[in-house]
Structures are given as C-alpha cells and as structure tokens.
Amino acid sequence: MTTESSSIIIDGKLVAKKIRDEIASEVARIKDSTGxxxxxxxxxxxxxxxxxxxxxxxxxxxxxxxxxxxxxxxxxxxxxxxxxxxxxxxxxxxxxxxxxxxxxxxxxxxxxxxxxxxxxxxxxxGFHPLNIGRLAMQGRDPLFVPCTPKGCMELLHRYNIEIKGKRAVVIGRSNIVGMPAALLLQRANATISIVHSKTKNPEEIIRQADILISAAGVPNLVRGSWLKPGAVVIDVGINAVDDSESPRGYRLVGDVCFGEASSVASAITPVPGGVGPMTIAMLLSNTLSSVKRIHDLK
Amino acid sequence: MTTESSSIIIDGKLVAKKIRDEIASEVARIKDSTGxxxxxxxxxxxxxxxxxxxxxxxxxxxxxxxxxxxxxxxxxxxxxxxxxxxxxxxxxxxxxxxxxxxxxxxxxxxxxxxxxxxxxxxxxxGFHPLNIGRLAMQGRDPLFVPCTPKGCMELLHRYNIEIKGKRAVVIGRSNIVGMPAALLLQRANATISIVHSKTKNPEEIIRQADILISAAGVPNLVRGSWLKPGAVVIDVGINAVDDSESPRGYRLVGDVCFGEASSVASAITPVPGGVGPMTIAMLLSNTLSSVKRIHDLK
Ligand SMILES: NC(=O)C1=CN([C@@H]2O[C@H](COP(=O)(O)OP(=O)(O)OC[C@H]3O[C@@H](n4cnc5c(N)ncnc54)[C@H](OP(=O)(O)O)[C@@H]3O)[C@@H](O)[C@H]2O)C=CC1
Ligand SMILES: NC(=O)C1=CN([C@@H]2O[C@H](COP(=O)(O)OP(=O)(O)OC[C@H]3O[C@@H](n4cnc5c(N)ncnc54)[C@H](OP(=O)(O)O)[C@@H]3O)[C@@H](O)[C@H]2O)C=CC1
The missing domain is CATH 3.40.50.10860 (Leucine Dehydrogenase, chain A, domain 1)
Structure with a gap:
C-alpha cells in the first residue's frame, strides 16, 4: 500500500529515544561525579x-x-x-x-x-495546582511541567517549528493535557484558542491554526478539510477502534484522520509513535531536573 | 453633540452600587445575628x-x-x-x-x-498561584477570583448575556486581568482566544468575538471595524490621554474607540463608569465570602 503524503512525519519514537539517551548520559555523569x-x-x-x-x-x-x-x-x-x-x-x-x-x-x-x-x-x-498556577502566570515558573504537553512542545522544538506569533489551537481543556498545552503555547508567544465539547463549529477555528494540538480523545474528529494547508498537527489522542484484522480486535488511532491530514499538514505526528513515547521521556526528564534542583547540581 | 448609538450601555456604576447595597445588607444581617x-x-x-x-x-x-x-x-x-x-x-x-x-x-x-x-x-x-491554578483546573474551585475579571463576568451575568458556546476573545494576558478573565470565560463554557502584543493581525480574531474583553492598556486600540456586529464589549482599559479642554489636562479612555464601537456592538461598557467601579465592589464581595467561609455562615 502506498500513501500519498506531503507532510513531514514527526517521529516521536526517535525523538524520545534520543532524549532517553541524553538523560542516560546525564544520570551516569551525576552518579560518577557525586554518587x-x-x-x-x-x-x-x-x-x-x-x-x-x-x-x-x-x-x-x-x-x-x-x-x-x-x-x-x-x-x-x-x-x-x-x-x-x-x-x-x-x-x-x-x-x-x-x-x-x-x-x-x-x-x-x-x-x-x-x-x-x-x-x-x-x-x-506537574499536576499540583501551585504548579499549574505558576504555569498560567507571567513572571512565574512552575517547578515541573505536565509530561504530555511538555512532550508536545519538545517535538515542536526539536523539529524547529516556530511558535512565536503563530495561531495555535488546542482541542481539549483537561487538567493533564489540553489546558497546560494551551498555557505552554501561550508562554511561547503563540496566540491560542481552546476548543472543547461546547464549541460551536470547531472547524472554523481549527482552520485558522498554524499549530494544532488535539487532545479530545475522539477518533477521526479532525478531518483533512478542517486544516489550514501547511499546518503543524500534534495528535495527542489515543483511541481504540474496532479492527477485526488486528489480532487484538482493535487498533489505536488519534483524533486526526491521519490519511486525509497528512496531505494537507506540513508536519504531523502519527498515532502510535508520535506524542505517546514522549510522555515517559518527559517524566524521566522531570525526574532528572528534580534531582538537579534538590542537590543544586549543574 | 449627539452620538448615534445602537448599543446598550452597560452601566457598571449602577450595577456596582446595587452590589454594594446587597453587601451592606448582608453585612448588617451577619452582624445582627452573630456579632x-x-x-x-x-x-x-x-x-x-x-x-x-x-x-x-x-x-x-x-x-x-x-x-x-x-x-x-x-x-x-x-x-x-x-x-x-x-x-x-x-x-x-x-x-x-x-x-x-x-x-x-x-x-x-x-x-x-x-x-x-x-x-x-x-x-x-485572588492573586496567589494556588488560586490561579485552581481557577485554571477543571473540578477545582479557587477560594477567590481576582476582582477585575470577576467584575467583568458579573456585568455579563447581570445583563443576561449568554456565555456558553460563544466565541470570546480577551485582549491581554496579565496575571491580574487578561489571563484570569480568559479562564473565567472558559469555565463558563465560552470558546476563548487570547490576543497579546505578539499577536499578528489581531483584528482578524477580534472580529470573530461574540464577547470581547479588552485589557491591553492601549487607548483606541480596538476600532469599530474590528468588531462583529452585535458583539458585547467589556472595556477594562483605563488610559489617560492628553486633553487640553479638561481642567486636569487629560481624560480617561478605554482600549476601545467608544464612538465607533457603540454603533456596532450590541452592548458596551463605557470608560469611566464601566468595569472600573466593579473592581472595588468585587473586593467587598470577596471579603464577604471570606468571612462567611471562615465562620461557616450561610
Ligand atoms: N500520548 C499520551 O501520552 C497521552 C494521550 N492521552 C490521550 O489524549 C486524549 C485526551 O486525554 P485527556 O485530556 O485525558 O481527556 P479528557 O477526556 O479529560 O478531555 C478531553 C477534552 O476534549 C474535549 N472534547 C471531547 N470531545 C470533543 C469534541 N467532539 N470536540 C471538541 N472537544 C472535545 C473535552 O471537552 P469538555 O471539557 O467540554 O468536556 C475535554 O476538554 C485521549 O485520547 C487520551 O487517551 C492522554 C494522556 C497522555
Ligand atoms: N477597571 C479596572 O478596575 C482595572 C483596569 N485596569 C486597566 O486595564 C488595562 C490592562 O491592565 P493590566 O492587565 O494590568 O496591564 P498589563 O500591562 O499588565 O498587560 C497588558 C496586556 O495587554 C497586551 N497588549 C499590550 N499592547 C497590546 C496591543 N497593542 N495589542 C494586543 N495586546 C496588547 C500585553 O501583551 P504582552 O503580554 O505580550 O506584553 C499584556 O498581556 C490597563 O489600561 C489598566 O489601567 C487594570 C486593572 C483594574
């Protein structure tokens, strides 16, 4: 099977591997020098x-x-x-x-x-309300940023996607993904809009997004025609859909119709292999920052 | 001079007076019954x-x-x-x-x-990061909501302006006005967008707003042509502009060109006399809630 695709596929698995390697050497360095x-x-x-x-x-x-x-x-x-x-x-x-x-x-x-x-x-x-409050506030810094949204940002950074001045739309406003993702994009000077289940005509707003982060948990919610040509799409959704051809009887898909979207977006994360592997990598990264902060290490 | 105006003028002075009267009777009741x-x-x-x-x-x-x-x-x-x-x-x-x-x-x-x-x-x-965190989070409630944004919401409520499902745009993302105003609108199930100094073509987004809260601190930033016909405009800005005809040499204006906007908006707050008087009224209201919570009063 061939799929026509003009998008860059954002390879979360590869990026996460790279980050885990970076963390492993830092952990080894800290252990060697301080025990x-x-x-x-x-x-x-x-x-x-x-x-x-x-x-x-x-x-x-x-x-x-x-x-x-x-x-x-x-x-x-x-x-x-x-x-x-x-x-x-x-x-x-x-x-x-x-x-x-x-x-x-x-x-x-x-x-x-x-x-x-x-x-x-x-x-x-990073789920403590004090951390979320600091994340929301200008001039304050959270001690930790929630792992999944942090992973989304890290993917954007590692693929050199400019955020400042861009229109960013986040679908979902949960405490663990949507809301902190929107706050992070705003901290990076994007102009954010947040779509949720009470939003009327979501496609009108989504079509304005230079960057879309979708965390609704609804399979195939976002159609290719909902995207601005050239948009960057980060699909956080992990949804099980029936699939009789799969040995487990189901397969995992994101919130975005990948096939349709990948011919419109300039870059897109697959599901699985996109945001998923980043979450654990960011957990390790937060643990590393924590040990450095607690022991005042460089 | 006559000004053509089709908008309802949202009378913050009157609403604030009414709220202060309500608070005065509650305070008297509490004093009488509990000392x-x-x-x-x-x-x-x-x-x-x-x-x-x-x-x-x-x-x-x-x-x-x-x-x-x-x-x-x-x-x-x-x-x-x-x-x-x-x-x-x-x-x-x-x-x-x-x-x-x-x-x-x-x-x-x-x-x-x-x-x-x-x-x-x-x-x-309501400026403590723990309060802001709770304001941002679903399923959590802040002990106090910052006074100026709370005043904006109160004006919308008292004028029976529906928020749920509406597009709301907030100009400004400061800790004390813009950011909490956006969070409050989202809690009321509006679909929010936040415009700030790095936003490109702000008028494009602002034109989509059913409800606009402006807290930029820039006189005459928002032109009449930037508004969707029928939009509700809450102007938080308080800006001094030179005025040789005024005895003080200046006068106060909002962020919105009031003259232009009042023929496009369905309802609008004046400056002064709009949001301004609401801030102190909400401070009194927060103090009243506090005494009730601390002493577990009805
Ligand atoms: N890659 C990873 O590591 C992770 C992936 N996930 C996945 O991300 C997705 C979201 O997770 P989570 O945030 O916990 O989910 P929640 O169910 O807590 O939140 C879903 C959000 O999406 C909104 N929403 C639901 N349906 C629609 C719709 N039709 N249109 C627009 N908005 C809608 C909801 O709106 P409202 O607030 O109005 O109800 C809500 O804000 C899930 O698929 C989950 O499996 C989650 C965590 C980690
Ligand atoms: N009615 C009342 O009781 C009160 C009124 N006010 C008034 O409200 C206004 C805002 O106050 P405050 O929030 O403290 O001010 P701040 O200066 O802290 O914040 C202003 C915000 O507006 C944004 N902004 C500035 N210029 C522009 C522009 N040209 N286009 C788009 N966005 C812009 C800034 O963006 P960025 O973040 O990128 O810098 C910032 O987020 C002031 O006029 C103030 O006097 C304030 C408190 C109470």
Missing part, C-alpha cells in the same frame, strides 16, 4: 490492567536510563490515609526525587486530596 | 499618589458597607521582612478576613515573595 542516583517513586492503587502496564513501562524506562524506581502497590480497597502515608514516606525519603500517583484512582478516593499530598518539590507530573 | 464584623486589611508601601488614592477609596467603600478596614502603611525604604511581618500579623488576626497588598511595590521588594506570604484563606485579591 547521587535519581529516584522515581510510583504509587499504584488497585489492579487495573492498563495502569499496571503503564507502571511497568515507567519502571522499565527508569532502569534503562539509570534512574532508581520505587513502587508502592496498594489494594483497591485501601483508604485515603493509607495512600497519603506512602506519599509522606516518599516525600521525606531523600533517595526519591519524583513521586507519581498512577491515575485513575478508585472511586472512593478523593483524587484532589491525594495529589495535593505530593510535595511540590517532587511533583514530577 | 461578627467582616474586616479587610490593606498594606500600602511607599507614598505613590495613585496608590494612596486607591487605598483611600477602598477604605471608604468598606466603611459604606460596614466592613471594618485595617491599614498598615510602610515607608518606601522598608524591608521585605517588615512587610511580611505585617502580613503575618494580619494572617493570624481573627478580625481580619481579607488581606490586600497594594501594587506596585517598590523596586527592591520581591512581589512574588510578598504575595505568597498572604494566607490563601484571606487572599481576597
């Missing part, structure tokens, strides 16, 4: 298969770059106090430089309360 | 004429609604520690329910450090 080993703690509650997979992948990625990983696995029926106890231990453990609570948490747990328990100095997910 | 008197503390550093005027106006507005006002005036050459000492005292003073640091502070003072010293429970200005 300090960066540490990342993950808290997993319950036994969701997908969460277990994510946690396993994170541990594996840590090992590969020399970051020590810590894990606390709690049963589905644990209490908020149990989780907070573990967070407090990690907060005060000097070998731990980043703490991550795998979401979603079970229904009976107050997510806000749990996330607020992570000390802001080790909030490598 | 509690709401208190607002203002910290003024240095002797800027404009800051002194603002502080005087705030005290006067407090008195008129029955809110007790506290003031700490510090000399221009005071230290950060001096200011923080006063903030700490107000933080722990049970008669004080709101604390406001009059900006700008002298050059040698770190504004961020000072503002962060105000306990979030009494941050009636």
């Amino acid at each position: 300090i080993v960066p540490g990342l703690a993950v808290i997993l509650v319950g036994s969701r298969k997908d969460s277990q997979t994510y946690v396993r992948n994170k541990k594996k990625a840590c090992e590969e770059v020399g970051i020590e990983s810590f894990e606390a696995s709690l049963p589905e029926d644990c209490t908020e106090e149990d989780i907070i106890k573990h967070i407090s231990d990690f907060n005060s453990n000097p070998s731990v430089h980043g703490i991550l609570v795998q979401l979603p948490l079970p229904q009976h747990i107050n997510e806000e309360k749990i996330l607020n328990a992570v000390t802001i100095e080790k909030d490598v997910d | 509690i008197v709401p208190g607002l503390a203002v910290i003024l550093v240095g002797s800027r004429k404009d800051s002194q005027t603002y502080v005087r106006n705030k005290k006067k507005a407090c008195e008129e609604v029955g809110i007790e006002s506290f003031e700490a005036s510090l000399p221009e050459d005071c230290t950060e520690e001096d200011i923080i000492k006063h903030i700490s005292d107000f933080n722990s003073n049970p008669s004080v329910h709101g604390i406001l640091v009059q900006l700008p502070l002298p050059q040698h003072i770190n504004e961020e450090k000072i503002l962060n010293a105000v306990t979030i429970e009494k941050d009636v200005d």
